[in-house]
Structure formats: C-alpha cells, structure tokens
Amino acid sequence: MTDLLPSPDMSPDAGPYWDAAKENRFLLQNCDACGEWRFVPSHLCTHCGSDKTSWKEPSGRGVIYSLTTVHRGPTAEFRAYTPYIIVFVDLVEGPRIMTNLIGEGAEHAAIGDAVEVCFEARQGNTKVPQFCLAPKGDAA
Amino acid sequence: MIKNNVVIAGVGESDIGKVPELSGLGLNAQAAKRALDDAGLELKDVDGLLTAYSMTEPYFMMGSVLAEYLGIKPTYCASLTVGGGTPGTALHHAAMAIATGQAKTILVTAGENRATGQSRDAAVQALTQVGHPYFENPYGPLIPSFYAMIANRYMHEFGTKREEMAAVAVRAREHAIRHPASPMSKGITTEDVLSSKPISTPLNILDCCLISDAAGALVVTSADRAKDLKSDPAYLLGIGESHTHEHMTMAPSLTEFGTTISGNAAYDMSGLTPAHIDFAELYDCFSIVPIIEAEELGFAKRGEAGAMFAEGATSIEGSFPINTHGGLLSYAQAGASGGMHGIVEAVRQLRGNEGDRQVKKHDIGLVHNEGGILSSHCTMIFGREAI
Structure with missing residues (x-):
C-alpha cells in the first residue's frame, strides 16, 4: 500500500478543481446567474444554462x-x-x-x-x- | 405511424457462449443470415442496416463496416452507441424509417465476441469506460460498483431484500437451462448466489451478467410487406425512450429512473396498460435491475417486485413470466447484444413454439433495454396481432 495510485486524467473544463486539490482546497462551480452549485464541471450551468460561473469553496x-x-x-x-x-x-x-x-x-x-x-x-x-x-x- | 404498421418479420441469433471460430463481425453476420432465413428473405432484399459498436475489435464506422462485410450497399445505414439500450433504440430508428418509407427492409444487429475476443482483465478494464473518465474512474469503480450502490440505496429506501435479488439470478438460470441454445445446464440456489465470490457489495459474481460471444439480429419491415413472408410477424405496438444521464454522478436519482418515462411512452403509443402485458423480457445486467424495472414499468408497487421473483410469479409457469430465455444473467451478454436477445425471445414467445420454455399466454409481450448505468432506456411492446 505504499505505491501511490495513478494521477487522475484531467479535463480542461476542470483546471481550477485540480489546481485547488493540490493545495488541499475543494472548489466547485457556482452559477453567477441562478446561484446553484454544480458538479461535474461544465461550460454551461446544468440548472439554468448560463455561461457565467465562479469557482468557490463549498x-x-x-x-x-x-x-x-x-x-x-x-x-x-x-x-x-x-x-x-x-x-x-x-x-x-x-x-x-x-x-x-x-x-x-x-x-x-x-x-x-x-x-x-x-x-x-x-x-x-x-x-x-x-x-x-x-x-x-x-x-x- | 409506427403502431400496427411496423413488424419484426425475422429473428436470429449467432451461436452463443464461447465461439472462438468467429469474429464479432462474423457473429453479427451469422445472426443476420439466420434472421433473414427466418423471414424468408435474402441479403439482396436488405436496403437498411443499423448496428451497434465493438469494444473488442478496432473498427470505427460499424454500420459501414458490417455492410461491407456482408457485401451489401444499403441506402440507410448507421451505427448507434447506447450501450445495452442500443438494440431497442436501433429498432425505434428502424421503425421510424419504415413508417416514413425511407427504407423497406432493415436489418438490425448487435453483438460482440466478448468472451474469446479479449482477456478477462481486458474485458473488465474496457468496461470501466462506462465510468466518468475524469470524475469517477480515478476512484476505481467497476460497473458492478455503480449497480451495487443503486442496490444498496434501493434496499435502504424500499426494503428490497438481498435474497430477492438472489432469486432473480436463480429464476434466470432455471429459464436458461430450458433454452436449447443456452450455455447453461446446471441450476443454482439462492444460497449459491449469496455465497459466490464478492465483487462489489452487495453484488456477488452470480448477481452479475455473463461475458459471452453472442449476436442477435432482427428483420424490420412494414406490416404490408410481411404478409407474404415466411414467419409470423411480431407487430410493434408501442415504443418509447428516455435518456436521463450517462454517468451515475449526474443521474437525477438513484431510485427513480427513465424506465418509467420510456415505459409510459410505449404504453401511450400502444393504448395498453401493464395489465394487458402477458410476459416481459427485462434488462438484467445485475440482479437488482429487473426488480427496479418491473416496479417502474407498473408490474408491481415499489419494493414489491422482489417477491415476484422469490415466490415464483416470474417463472415460465407463473402468473407473469419474466426473462424466459435466461437473460443476461444466464443466457448471453455480449455488449449491445444483451437487450437484443430479449427482443428475439419476445418474438419467439409470441409465435408460441418454444416447447417447455413457452409461456401460456403469449398475445402481448414487453421488452425493456437499458444502457449505461440505468442511463438510457427503451421500452417496446409487441403483439401477435395488430390491435
């Protein structure tokens, strides 16, 4: 159990997610238009379709x-x-x-x-x- | 209009189990030939072809690949990738093409050489493609892990019992050993299932589908054209789809699925209700799945379908036979072929010539295909006659 598991494959949509994880921080997308949080990361809000999004710490x-x-x-x-x-x-x-x-x-x-x-x-x-x-x- | 106007005029299956002498394409071709023979047609009569995909052979445009392999030049041709839901979805597309006159005779095929075309480890690894590549696969899930989490949540919310899931596998085996083409000859008990090798709790190896070499094929045409063909046609009375997600992380719910939506669409098209259905061929990649589907399709209340399997109602002689061929659990599972065998079986049961596997009431049968992790659904209702 000493070998580390492989690095995850990372999609360009989710750069901030993986960068934050390296610093022990958990970031998710929060929609600027409707205020909903979402996962997995995506270009458009899966609740309202907006393309205005901020990465925030839940x-x-x-x-x-x-x-x-x-x-x-x-x-x-x-x-x-x-x-x-x-x-x-x-x-x-x-x-x-x-x-x-x-x-x-x-x-x-x-x-x-x-x-x-x-x-x-x-x-x-x-x-x-x-x-x-x-x-x-x-x-x- | 699809209802009453589109029929399956011929069905066929490849050899089933371990078939090392045939490629995946070969299995599809064998099934296609047998389906055409069943209909009394030849390859030259085919002007449409829909097929699925392969995880064992390195082909890209499978529709065109299979057409060239068969030596035909269709004017309607494509491959679909809807996992185990592919055959139903392909039949839906074929039905629309027949109903609108875009094609006259469409061959629908699906299957792969999953058992002998790759190593067991390669098979398991290839199937992890169903998990989300970026946000699920880094955590090591098997396909059974996803269904295991559905099973645990379903038992938690609705009281489905572990032994009822095991009974699904026991019934499947009872039916498979009555099927002349099945690779299975020996029954199993609930205790066998519960003590078999653990894969991903609560699922053991006997709760999981087979890995087979297998293919199936359908000849789809119009009711008018089928009148002078060789075999009794099965009338497509209703068909509907639902696609709610692909990855389980994005599923709207792990206890309510698109089965209800596709089922209602099929019931609405046919004008029928669950009470009109004589038997059903449900998707059973894992033992929990037909329990959920039977409930979502209206054959039992939530939490009550498990007892139908445990108490024998779903047996061939029971009040509502389910998975009369043995399903994916005990008959065959070769990628997209899983749902195809259910369609083939329904057509055969409607014709009424299946010997000790024949259900008593066989006027109307329902088939459900699903792909992914209960992601994409297609429900089909077939009749022995137009209604």
Missing part, C-alpha cells in the same frame, strides 16, 4: 447517499488496494460526488453518515479530493 461537508466495498479492482493498481470503499456523497450545497471513503472507521460506514472532504496524494505530485467520516457530533 463547506466540504455532506452525507453518504450510498456506498459499496469493491473486492475486485478494475486495474492492477486498484487491485493492490482491495477491498476499498466507494461512496456517493450528497454535499450540503446540493451536488452529488463520487469518491472513495478513506480514513478511520470507513469500513463501518453506512448510508446517512456525515462525511467531510479530505485529500489523497496521487502520482505526479497530484492530489484527489476524497471523503472521510466526520468527527462524531459534527452534524452535516
């Missing part, structure tokens, strides 16, 4: 919408890490995001548990946003 908190424990990885790199957990997180601000659930207690996590963003180093001096269980009593 709370980084949410709850687990669903999860699964992967026992057979898709590639050799991921197979070295099995079993690992994938979660869908409903962010407080609205969008849904898929990451791994990492950190203490992840193997006991359930739908509805509060989580918060954290970051994982990947190859090539990159990082990816991940989610960890929020400290107990820290309601999302």
Whole structure:
C-alpha cells in the first residue's frame, strides 16, 4: 500500500478543481446567474444554462447517499488496494460526488453518515479530493 | 405511424457462449443470415442496416463496416452507441424509417465476441469506460460498483431484500437451462448466489451478467410487406425512450429512473396498460435491475417486485413470466447484444413454439433495454396481432 495510485486524467473544463486539490482546497462551480452549485464541471450551468460561473469553496461537508466495498479492482493498481470503499456523497450545497471513503472507521460506514472532504496524494505530485467520516457530533 | 404498421418479420441469433471460430463481425453476420432465413428473405432484399459498436475489435464506422462485410450497399445505414439500450433504440430508428418509407427492409444487429475476443482483465478494464473518465474512474469503480450502490440505496429506501435479488439470478438460470441454445445446464440456489465470490457489495459474481460471444439480429419491415413472408410477424405496438444521464454522478436519482418515462411512452403509443402485458423480457445486467424495472414499468408497487421473483410469479409457469430465455444473467451478454436477445425471445414467445420454455399466454409481450448505468432506456411492446 505504499505505491501511490495513478494521477487522475484531467479535463480542461476542470483546471481550477485540480489546481485547488493540490493545495488541499475543494472548489466547485457556482452559477453567477441562478446561484446553484454544480458538479461535474461544465461550460454551461446544468440548472439554468448560463455561461457565467465562479469557482468557490463549498463547506466540504455532506452525507453518504450510498456506498459499496469493491473486492475486485478494475486495474492492477486498484487491485493492490482491495477491498476499498466507494461512496456517493450528497454535499450540503446540493451536488452529488463520487469518491472513495478513506480514513478511520470507513469500513463501518453506512448510508446517512456525515462525511467531510479530505485529500489523497496521487502520482505526479497530484492530489484527489476524497471523503472521510466526520468527527462524531459534527452534524452535516 | 409506427403502431400496427411496423413488424419484426425475422429473428436470429449467432451461436452463443464461447465461439472462438468467429469474429464479432462474423457473429453479427451469422445472426443476420439466420434472421433473414427466418423471414424468408435474402441479403439482396436488405436496403437498411443499423448496428451497434465493438469494444473488442478496432473498427470505427460499424454500420459501414458490417455492410461491407456482408457485401451489401444499403441506402440507410448507421451505427448507434447506447450501450445495452442500443438494440431497442436501433429498432425505434428502424421503425421510424419504415413508417416514413425511407427504407423497406432493415436489418438490425448487435453483438460482440466478448468472451474469446479479449482477456478477462481486458474485458473488465474496457468496461470501466462506462465510468466518468475524469470524475469517477480515478476512484476505481467497476460497473458492478455503480449497480451495487443503486442496490444498496434501493434496499435502504424500499426494503428490497438481498435474497430477492438472489432469486432473480436463480429464476434466470432455471429459464436458461430450458433454452436449447443456452450455455447453461446446471441450476443454482439462492444460497449459491449469496455465497459466490464478492465483487462489489452487495453484488456477488452470480448477481452479475455473463461475458459471452453472442449476436442477435432482427428483420424490420412494414406490416404490408410481411404478409407474404415466411414467419409470423411480431407487430410493434408501442415504443418509447428516455435518456436521463450517462454517468451515475449526474443521474437525477438513484431510485427513480427513465424506465418509467420510456415505459409510459410505449404504453401511450400502444393504448395498453401493464395489465394487458402477458410476459416481459427485462434488462438484467445485475440482479437488482429487473426488480427496479418491473416496479417502474407498473408490474408491481415499489419494493414489491422482489417477491415476484422469490415466490415464483416470474417463472415460465407463473402468473407473469419474466426473462424466459435466461437473460443476461444466464443466457448471453455480449455488449449491445444483451437487450437484443430479449427482443428475439419476445418474438419467439409470441409465435408460441418454444416447447417447455413457452409461456401460456403469449398475445402481448414487453421488452425493456437499458444502457449505461440505468442511463438510457427503451421500452417496446409487441403483439401477435395488430390491435
């Protein structure tokens, strides 16, 4: 478990997302016209169609919408890490995001548990946003 | 107008299972020949061709590629990429072309050599293409992982039981072993499913579809033209689509899907309701999926379709047979061919000659195809007669 996983492929739409992750910051697009947050990054707002968008820092908190424990990885790199957990997180601000659930207690996590963003180093001096269980009593 | 005017006049399938002596194109050609033979037609009668895609063979314009391989020069030809929903969607396009006179006889084919055309690891890796390349694949999901998260949420919200999902796989196997072309000869139990190798919780290997060499083909033409052809036509009574997302991150919901929308469009076109349907061939890439589809298509209330599988209602002798050929779980799954076998089976069941696999009531059958992660849907309703 000492080898870092591969760097994510990065699309030009999402430059600020990946640049921020390198600095342990979580940025999402927030529509200047309708005020809605959105994920995944896109040129037009998927709520209202506006092309006026700002990258802003949401709370980084949410709850687990669903999860699964992967026992057979898709590639050799991921197979070295099995079993690992994938979660869908409903962010407080609205969008849904898929990451791994990492950190203490992840193997006991359930739908509805509060989580918060954290970051994982990947190859090539990159990082990816991940989610960890929020400290107990820290309601999302 | 599509209803009553467009028919499937012939159906065919390639050899199923492991067919190392044929390429993916070869499997499509074998299925096409058998479908044309079934209709009493020849390749020279075909003026339209719609096909799918290949993840095992390095071809680009599959419609043109298959046309040149078959030695035909159609005036209506394309390939579609709608995952497992491709056959239904292609049939919809073909039906519109027939109804508007753009073509007279359209061959619709789909299939690949998924079992022998690539290594198992390559197959698994190729299928990760369904995940979002930038925002899902960096986290190592398998296709089963996405469906596993749907299953977990669905069980959480609607009380579907793990054992009911296992029963879907058990029923599929019971039906597959009655099918003469199926590679399956041995039954499985609920306990076998629950104790099989874990893939992505709660899904085990026996909750997941096969990886097969297989192709299927349809001959689509007008009801008028079909009158003097060899086999009984299946009338297309209703058809509808819904495309709500591709990647699961962007799905409007993980508990309500486009199946309801495509189903309602098909019911509306046909003027029929779920109560008129005698049997259904649903998409069963994973054991949770036909449970969700049966509920969204109105055959059971939310949370209640699992019991239909567990208690035997969906068996061939049951009150509402589902997946009478064994489905993707136990008959065949070769990329876009998955949904195609359901269409072929529905046409055969309507004709009424399937021996110990034949359902008793076979006037009207419904087929549902889906592609992606319950992303793209096509519902079709077929009748033995025009209505």
